Amino acid sequence: MLIDTHCHLNFKDFKEDADMVIKRTLENDVQLINVGAEWRTSQRAIEYAEKYTSGVWAVVGLHPIHLFNSPNVLPEENYIEKLNYKKYLQLAQNKKVVAIGEVGLDYHHFDKKLGEEEILKIKKKQKEVFKEFIRLANEVKKPIAIHCWDAYNDLLEILKENLVKRRGVVHSFIGNYKTAEKFIELGFKIGLNGIVTYTESYDKLIKEIGLKNIILETDAPYLTPSPLERYSRNEPINVRYTAKKIADVLKIDIKEVEKQTTDNARKLFTL
Numbered sequence: 001m002l003i004d005t006h007c008h009l010n011f012k013d014f015k016e017d018a019d020m021v022i023k024r025t026l027e028n029d030v031q032l033i034n035v036g037a038e039w040r041t042s043q044r045a046i047e048y049a050e051k052y053t054s055g056v057w058a059v060v061g062l063h064p065i066h067l068f069n070s071p072n073v074l075p076e077e078n079y080i081e082k083l084n085y086k087k088y089l090q091l092a093q094n095k096k097v098v099a100i101g102e103v104g105l106d107y108h109h110f111d112k113k114l115g116e117e118e119i120l121k122i123k124k125k126q127k128e129v130f131k132e133f134i135r136l137a138n139e140v141k142k143p144i145a146i147h148c149w150d151a152y153n154d155l156l157e158i159l160k161e162n163l164v165k166r167r168g169v170v171h172s173f174i175g176n177y178k179t180a181e182k183f184i185e186l187g188f189k190i191g192l193n194g195i196v197t198y199t200e201s202y203d204k205l206i207k208e209i210g211l212k213n214i215i216l217e218t219d220a221p222y223l224t225p226s227p228l229e230r231y232s233r234n235e236p237i238n239v240r241y242t243a244k245k246i247a248d249v250l251k252i253d254i255k256e257v258e259k260q261t262t263d264n265a266r267k268l269f270t271l
């Protein structure tokens, strides 16, 4: 059994057939965690989780790209939300919610025309909101699912100063081992997805991180693994391609990858 620890069947790409996709996922011995990016999709993640007795969970949070205007994201992602702590606390207390996320820092999508001062302002805002979500995670005693793009140093600084009691995962990790090691030292898991199937450049990182600290995800509908069509809609069952890639790199049986990464996910999210 595999667990897709980070997907978005709660996004509009799955508006027509999310339940069919979930059914197909469970039938193929894969379980899934739907992750919210703002209040509406967080709420929807809970709605899906509540429909199933087991195998479907939710993560709720406000993605850093929804804190500022950016021309570099998809039009539907260009949606700004002001954090309402109480509303998220209400969602976070739901039994089906296994973590807080995706929350974090995204310095990748800044408008190129922005001045230094404006960029600093947005960074400050992202850090403030992220710290609020750490407070929330600690209040509900759940781990945190972190999105981080072009901001690993600032993220590390915040995590060192603000203890997340139940730790969490750095989702869709694309840094080097020197960086990964620092998160692992803080007790965090590393979330890997289809990105590691695109090239051989992550093979070394996979070996260095080791199975004990890896959890698997798809980030569906995005990041469809190779050898599938790169820009087709991704879905949770494709998590097996990432598992297979890791098994090949580590020269072990895929069953071993399944067992250890599923075990890691169960422990982290208390599934």
Ligand SMILES: [Zn+2]
Pocket: 006, 008, 035, 102, 219
């Ligand atoms: Zn995501």
